[in-house]
Amino acid sequence: MDDNVVIKLTGLTKRFGYGDTTSFALKDFDLEVKRGEFIMIMGPSGCGKTTLLNIIGLLDRPTEGEYILNGEDVSDISSSRQARLRARKIGFIFQDFNLIQNLTVIENVALPLVYVNRPRTVRLKAASNALGRFHLSEKEYYRPSQLSGGQKQRVAIARAIVSDPEIILADEPTGNLDSRSSNIVMDELKAIHEEGNTIIMVTHNPALTVYATRVINMLDGQIHTDVKTVEDHDLPRPIAAKTRKRFNRRALKKGRFNVDAF
Amino acid sequence: MSMLFKTHYRLARASIKQNRTRSFLTCLGIAIGIASIVLILSLTGSISSLIKGEVKEIGADLVVVRPSRSKDTVTSFVEELTMANTFEKSSLSLVDVSSISSVEGVTAVAPIAISTNTLKNEDNVIPSATIMGTTPDFNVIEPLALKYGVFLNDKNTDSAVVIGHNLALHLYKSSNPIGRTLSFLGQRFIVVGVLDEIEEGVNFDNVDFNNVLFMDINTMQSLMESIQIQQINVRILNTSILEPVANNIEKTLKENRFGDTNFSVAYGDAIAHPASNLLNIISGMLALVAGVSLVVGGIGVMNIMLVSVAERTHEIGIRKAVGASAHNIMMQFMFEALILSGLGCILGIFLGYLLAFLVSVFTPFSPFISWEIIAITFVTTIAVGILFGTYPALKAATKKPIESLRHYQ
Numbered sequence: 001m002d003d004n005v006v007i008k009l010t011g012l013t014k015r016f017g018y019g020d021t022t023s024f025a026l027k028d029f030d031l032e033v034k035r036g037e038f039i040m041i042m043g044p045s046g047c048g049k050t051t052l053l054n055i056i057g058l059l060d061r062p063t064e065g066e067y068i069l070n071g072e073d074v075s076d077i078s079s080s081r082q083a084r085l086r087a088r089k090i091g092f093i094f095q096d097f098n099l100i101q102n103l104t105v106i107e108n109v110a111l112p113l114v115y116v117n118r119p120r121t122v123r124l125k126a127a128s129n130a131l132g133r134f135h136l137s138e139k140e141y142y143r144p145s146q147l148s149g150g151q152k153q154r155v156a157i158a159r160a161i162v163s164d165p166e167i168i169l170a171d172e173p174t175g176n177l178d179s180r181s182s183n184i185v186m187d188e189l190k191a192i193h194e195e196g197n198t199i200i201m202v203t204h205n206p207a208l209t210v211y212a213t214r215v216i217n218m219l220d221g222q223i224h225t226d227v228k229t230v231e232d233h234d235l236p237r238p239i240a241a242k243t244r245k246r247f248n249r250r251a252l253k254k255g256r257f258n259v260d261a262f
Numbered sequence: 263m264s265m266l267f268k269t270h271y272r273l274a275r276a277s278i279k280q281n282r283t284r285s286f287l288t289c290l291g292i293a294i295g296i297a298s299i300v301l302i303l304s305l306t307g308s309i310s311s312l313i314k315g316e317v318k319e320i321g322a323d324l325v326v327v328r329p330s331r332s333k334d335t336v337t338s339f340v341e342e343l344t345m346a347n348t349f350e351k352s353s354l355s356l357v358d359v360s361s362i363s364s365v366e367g368v369t370a371v372a373p374i375a376i377s378t379n380t381l382k383n384e385d386n387v388i389p390s391a392t393i394m395g396t397t398p399d400f401n402v403i404e405p406l407a408l409k410y411g412v413f414l415n416d417k418n419t420d421s422a423v424v425i426g427h428n429l430a431l432h433l434y435k436s437s438n439p440i441g442r443t444l445s446f447l448g449q450r451f452i453v454v455g456v457l458d459e460i461e462e463g464v465n466f467d468n469v470d471f472n473n474v475l476f477m478d479i480n481t482m483q484s485l486m487e488s489i490q491i492q493q494i495n496v497r498i499l500n501t502s503i504l505e506p507v508a509n510n511i512e513k514t515l516k517e518n519r520f521g522d523t524n525f526s527v528a529y530g531d532a533i534a535h536p537a538s539n540l541l542n543i544i545s546g547m548l549a550l551v552a553g554v555s556l557v558v559g560g561i562g563v564m565n566i567m568l569v570s571v572a573e574r575t576h577e578i579g580i581r582k583a584v585g586a587s588a589h590n591i592m593m594q595f596m597f598e599a600l601i602l603s604g605l606g607c608i609l610g611i612f613l614g615y616l617l618a619f620l621v622s623v624f625t626p627f628s629p630f631i632s633w634e635i636i637a638i639t640f641v642t643t644i645a646v647g648i649l650f651g652t653y654p655a656l657k658a659a660t661k662k663p664i665e666s667l668r669h670y671q
Contacts, residue, residue, distance in 0.1 A: 054664055057583070059582075059583060059663045059664050059667075079587070080587045080588065080589065083582065083585055083586060083587035083588070083590070084585070084587065086582075086583065086584065086585040087584065087585020087586075088585070090585075092583050092584065094667070098576075098579075098583070098667060099580075100580055100581075102276070102280060111580075111581070111584050112584040112585050114266070114269050114586075115581075115584065115585035115586050115587070115590060116585065120268070120269075159584065163585075
């Protein structure tokens with residue numbers, strides 16, 4: 001199997017209800033996602049986009065079919081194993097941000113690291129670095145309610161990348177934002193994509209497809225169109241963790257946090 | 263793992279702080295239950311420690327024989343609750359007294375028979391005075407300080423009585439009625455001794471010596487026809503042979519009663535054990551009531567935890583989405599329930615001892631603090647916390663992440 005394939009879905013089906021009331025959210029769905037792809041999934045409401053994202057994110061289970069994540073068959077694993085994989089391999093970004101209101105911004109960002117057993121100081125340091133990337137260092141000890149929508153979404157992105165996941169799943173991340181904030185958020189997503197991260201994003205906004213390397217249109221739980229705008233060999237390579245660390249250290253010294261600056 | 267413990271602890275603390283009033287009221291529910299348990303245990307503890315102290319003072323060479331087997335099982339305790347034991351005929355008799363006397367190593371034997379009767383003299387009537395029949399040996403085993411006169415002895419058995427300090431004051435309006443007479447059941451007696459006032463209201467004979475009338479047990483029997491021997495106090499030669507002599511007494515009694523074992527032989531701390539049947543019953547009842555209030559407190563914890571889980575459904579969804587397992591979530595809420603009940607327990611122990619000190623102002627009891635009581639309350643609290651925290655925690659842990667995320671914020 002190709003090393004570069006992160007996700008492989010074969011014959012994925014998600015059924016709701018029984019008998020006459022059966023409806024399909026996903027019907028015999030096949031998809032292969034390569035490392036470094038930025039996929040946008042579009043389609044009318046109820047076509048199964050969110051269900052697909054939830055299954056890929058191990059929040060939901062398919063009724064039938066096979067899901068291979070990083071070479072491991074995860075279609076029928078225990079829920080505790082699912083949780084462990086969510087903590088280590090998957091970063092979520094939601095439309096309504098989903099930050100915990102009574103935790104500070106930095107604690108929210110550090111949250112995924114709690115469940116991979118990192119000591120508190122390590123967690124806070126990593127969270128602080130992630131927030132620095134998104135120019136939110138001054139807001140570390142704010143509450144989410146004290147931030148604007150765009151800032152909240154950047155906090156959520158920081159939380160999604162803090163544990164260095166294999167894939168980042170975004171469910172209409174700009175759905176609740178004005179166009180200016182949308183652009184900032186999309187620029188941040190583009191930046192982390194260019195570092196070699198794999199991103200799957202659901203959106204309703206066709207204007208955003210310019211950021212993607214591949215656009216999938218869904219209809220009735222199946223792929224309607226699938227267009228690649230970037231060839232596989234042109235996809236960004238993941239920057240080795242060591243290099244990235246050095247980048248960030250240098251950036252910190254210079255007072256800049258964005259890896260894009262280099 | 264320990265890292266997660268710390269995190270759970272921090273989270274629970276934050277959540278409790280956030281809802282101060284609610285948490286305090288929940289703790290109070292547990293605290294009241296724990297306080298009543300502490301109060302009861304500390305008071306009953308103080309009584310048995312008083313008696314133990316007394317036994318120690320009198321000497322460790324004491325054996326006590328009581329009618330009926332010792333009550334140390336739950337069934338017999340329940341029997342005790344439901345039967346009017348007081349009116350039952352004592353299984354001990356004067357024959358047993360003489361068979362104990364014959365056991366080697368025994369130096370003094372004093373049976374105690376208690377009855378209630380009306381006392382009269384020229385001026386006063388005491389309608390229900392405690393009359394205690396015993397032998398002169400009583401003073402050998404358990405020397406009581408006399409204020410005036412002498413105790414019963416072999417020469418004055420027929421018509422002499424010794425009375426307690428308060429009884430003297432009630433009957434004669436004087437603390438020195440030596441030589442004066444009183445009558446009951448149609449017979450006249452002469453007061454030959456008055457006891458000194460006794461501070462402690464509790465002793466292993468279960469008699470209030472300030473209000474008692476001592477008389478010879480044989481005279482008492484001839485007067486009343488039937489007497490009830492409450493217990494037989496036995497003094498033995500020295501402490502080193504305590505156990506074998508006690509066993510010998512048991513054996514001899516059993517033989518002389520043709521195998522009947524309806525009696526108990528106690529020595530050492532065991533003497534203090536059935537301090538008072540009535541006291542045991544009352545403290546048992548109180549402990550039950552306290553247990554009920556603790557259950558109510560536990561339900562309070564469960565209720566608040568269910569509210570907390572419902573309020574934080576969205577948070578649970580977020581935590582699960584970023585990688586919390588069901589076990590993580592379960593522990594988080596379990597910790598919160600345990601900390602709530604733990605705080606209640608600490609509050610309850612303070613409250614309980616405070617009450618015990620207040621009670622001690624008006625009674626002869628002094629609050630009895632021991633690590634056992636604190637350990638018992640802590641273990642009970644943890645049990646209550648686990649019992650009533652599990653359901654809400656399970657409910658939180660089994661929530662579906664997608665549905666929880668959709669839950670209102």
